[in-house]
Amino acid sequence: MNTRVRRAAVAVVISALAVSAAACGKAGDDDSDSGGSDAKTIGLLLPDSVTTRYAKFDKPYFDTKVKALCAECKLEYANAAGSAATQAQQVSSMITKGVNVIAISAVDSAAIKSSIQAAVDKGIKVIAYDRLAQGPVSAYVSFDNEKVGQLQGQSLLDSMGDKATPKAKVVMINGLASDPNAALFKKGAHSVLDGKVDIAYEQAGDWIDTVAAQKMSAAITQIGAKNIAGVYSANDAMAGGIATVLKGAGISSVPLTGQDAELTSIQRILAGTQSSTIYKAYKPEAEAAAQLSVNLIEDKDIKSLATTTQTSGSGNKVPSQLLTPVTLTKDNIKDTVIKDKLYTVADICTAPYAAACKSAGLE
Known part of the structure; x- marks a missing residue:
């Protein structure tokens, strides 16, 4: 009797261990599946x-x-x-x-x-x-980032008009050196500007408005406020800092480029403190x-x-x-960012820009 009980007990233990092992194996399979190919x-x-x-x-x-x-x-x-x-x-x-x-x-x-x-x-x-x-x-x-730079360079020349001569002094504020796009923008812009204007000052603004502002201040000190005929800014964030410095130095009506079609840049374009941006x-x-x-x-x-x-x-x-990138000026705001519903007229034409918007036909 005791022997049979003992044998039965052993059988129950072995059976329980087998079930437990099988359960562990199944759990492992589930974990593998849940972290595998089904996850997206x-x-x-x-x-x-x-x-x-x-x-x-x-x-x-x-x-x-x-x-x-x-x-x-x-x-x-x-x-x-x-x-x-x-x-x-x-x-x-x-x-x-x-x-x-x-x-x-x-x-x-x-x-x-x-x-x-x-x-x-x-x-x-x-x-x-x-x-x-x-x-x-x-x-x-x-x-096409080299094309972006070419468009920026050409828009600067177009805005300078007959002032775009080999002796006209241009300030060039490029993007962050570690950004491969910055090198392509720079290459594209140089391919259009070299020989047509004098790039009298060129530095990296690191995509930061305050850094670009510092470089613009240094350029004014080096070149002289009255001698600056145009400013190439690789993007709109930097253009914002540059525009503030230009205003502070009493420099107006000097073409200033940008990129990214930021809302503030479009408002500057309407106000006449930035000449163009690149709409991507x-x-x-x-x-x-x-x-x-x-x-x-x-x-x-x-x-x-x-x-x-x-x-x-x-x-x-x-x-x-x-x-394909597009040059954005005052003339095609309606056909670009408004048409694509990036911004509404109400977004752009806040109170300080109401008169400029009306003049540009944005109402």
Whole structure:
């Protein structure tokens, strides 16, 4: 009797252990599945909060398009606030979260290379957004950035009119040296301006209004306020700082370029303190990046989207989709940012600009 009881007890224990082991094995399978191929997560990493476009336009346009294309896709978002070190940490965080694709606009295209390599080593596909990052990226979407610089240079010459002579002194404030786009803007602008005007002062403004303002002040000291015939600013944020310095120095009616079609730049154009900006429609760019992200996450072909190739600073040949920029002046505000519903007339024509808007036919 005791022997039978003992045997029965052993059998029960063995059976219980077997069930427990099977249950543990099943739990492990579930964890593997939940973190595996069923997950569809896209990381969007944008570079700074100084430029208003990223939070106000790029992120929501990207998010909306991803949801329209892939209802089950999840978006992870972070902004580096202008810090390359912060952005590297954000990539590491995305890797830890197990995202499938990262779309990144690099703060520093060279510094981010090792982070991109780390992501790719984990099977994550990377898209360079707006700025061509170094490393093994799968695709790149942006505008033709050398063309941007050419348009900026030509708009400056057009605004200078008959004052655009080889002796006319122009101040040139470029973007951040570590941003590959800045080099392309600069190259494009020089291809148009060189030989037609005298670039008497040239410095980087780092995409920051206060830095650009400091450089503009230094240029006035070096050249003389009365001798400045035009100012090339690589973007609108810097143009804002430059315009303030020009006004303070009593310099008026001097052409000033920009880029990004920020609301404040359009108001300056109406007021006559900035002559032009470059309109790069954010919606098609963000939607193109979203489409590439979804195609990559679903292992679909991207050749019909990325129809050209760009070579990054690391020598990687990257399938690319390049959109066309447009020069924006007082004459085509209606046909660009208002037509595309980037801004309304009410957004632009606040009380201080009401008279200028009426004069420009914006009512």
